[in-house]
Amino acid sequence: MFEPRYYKNLGLEDICHKVAEGERLTISDGERLFACPDINAVGSLAHHxxxxxxxxxxxxxxxxxINYSNICVNGCRFCAFSRKKGDPLSFELSEDEILDKIRAGGNGLTEAHIVGGCHPDLALAFFEDLVRKIRGTKPDVFIKAFTAVEIAHFAKNEGTSVKDVLARLKSAGVQMLPGGGAEVFSARVRELLCPEKLDGEGWLDVMRxxxxxxxxxxxxxxxxxxETVRERLDHMAALRELQDRTGGFVCFIPLTFQPANTVLSHLPPATGVDDLKTIAxxxxxxxxxxxxxAYWVMLSVKLAQAALYFGADDFDGTVVEEKIGHMAGAESQQGMTCREIERTIRDAGLxxxxxxxxFRKVFRNPASEGRLSGSPDFVWLNYD
Ligand code: SF4
Structure with a gap:
């Protein structure tokens, strides 16, 4: 399908040429791709x-x-996860409960993904201590923790700078930040949906x-x-611009909105075609x-599998226990085993x-003692 002649009929011949030559696409190119009714044509370019x-x-x-708490001072209208303090559905895990979840991952676990609401009372020292204890309990587990929104919240709560919070958490053992809280950067959308939340510029600044x-x-x-298509594209352009300057983004995760149990439950969810086109x-x-x-939790396993042919190269992971998407009505299972993920990928011919x-390759070595070692490009560890 990746044939310039085919794209000529769709009026996308110039975009096909740019993609073939590795040239940067403009926002207007993006708008034309979103407007193209031929999902396979757009998908083929992305797959290329x-x-x-x-x-x-x-x-x-x-x-x-691991979601340490859903108590949050904000009230984002698209969020089904957060609760105010004292709400019967609010929760707050103790340090021991969090460490038990980390231990339960066994030696096979390589990543702890830790996020929560913007809790009004938990001090930065609590999180520093928590991260140090996780590091002490499982030195080989990579700690990906706290969205830009949480980082800015910690800074505000502590009366200190974002720079100080980041430095303290890094020194405690945080190795990476997850990408959540970006939503769409559009000030119009944020004013309507999440006016209390860190704004788009603030999010980008924390990441910078x-x-x-x-x-x-x-x-x-x-x-x-x-959001409009243009607002999606402006969001991508802002990320691309920051990435040109810092090179610090590892992976982009398009998250399809789950309306159930939110103030926006009257909105229909994105269609499968919109999901695939957005990924492409x-x-x-x-x-x-x-x-x-292709985040299977939000997309469903079957659509995420198809998305591997629409530009996605990552299936995320085993996850084990997901709350944020499921409280908003995600119908996928809570977690997947390695075998299920591998079968899904292989069945797609990949x-x-x-x-x-x-994204360093992991090689499982039963002869090792469960510790990560090797060059930065290769990691060996024991497979439980
Ligand atoms: S999306 Fe995040 S910041 Fe907004 S209400 Fe939910 S937990 Fe709080």
Whole structure:
């Protein structure tokens, strides 16, 4: 399908040429791709780029999601996860409960993904101590913790700077920030949906500062609510611009909005075609971010599998226990085993590659003692 003649009939011949030559697409190119009714044509362009970058590989990670609390001072209208303090459905895990979840991951676990609401009372010292204890309990587990929104909240609560919070958490053992909280950067959308939350410029600034002190991060975009196509593309362009300056984004994660149990439950969810097109256009626009994720929790396993042919190269991971998407009505299972993920990827005709948080290949070595070692490009560990 990746034939200039085919794209000529769709009026996309120039975009096909740019993709073939590795040239950067403009926002107007992105708008034309979103407007194209031929989903296979858009998907083929994205698959071409994805294959050029990653060949036949599709990545996954053995991770565990831990939500330390859903108590949050904000009230984002798209959020079904947060609760106010004292609400019967609020929760707050103790340090021991969190450490038990980390231990339960066994030696096979390579990533702890830790996020929560913007808690009014938990001090930064609590999180520093928690991270140090996780590091002491499982030195080989990569700690990916706290969104840019949480980092800015910690700074505000402590009366200190974002730079200080990042430095203290890095020194405690945080190795990477997840990409959540970006939503769409549009001030119009944020004013309507999450006026109390850190704004788009603030989110980008936290990430810039993290990148500058050597903390890599991911980036997300929540789509399929009240945003326009142009606002999606502006969001991607802002990420691309920061990535040109810092190179600190590892993976882009388009998150399809789950309306159930939110103030926006009257909105229909994005269609499968919109999901696939958004992933494909993300792959094409974000020419300087190496990886695009098909997050099976939000997409469903079956659509995420198809997305591997629409520009996505990563399937995320085992997850084990997911709350944020499921409280908003995600119908996927809570977690997947490595075997299930590998089967799903193989069945799509691709090669499953286990990775760590930074997309370094993981080789399982039963002869090791469960410790990570090796060069920065290769990691060995014991497989429980
Ligand atoms: S999206 Fe995050 S910041 Fe907003 S209410 Fe939910 S937990 Fe709080």
């Amino acid at each position: 780029v994805r294959t050029r970058l990653h060949g036949n590989s599709a990545y996954y990670v053995v991770n565990r999601h 500062q993290a990148h500058e002190i050597g903390i890599k991060t991911n980036a997300t975009m929540l789509y399929g609510h009240i 256009v993300s792959r094409l626009m974000l020419d300087n971010i190496a990886h695009v994720k 090669e499953p590659v286990e990775r760590d948080s930074l």
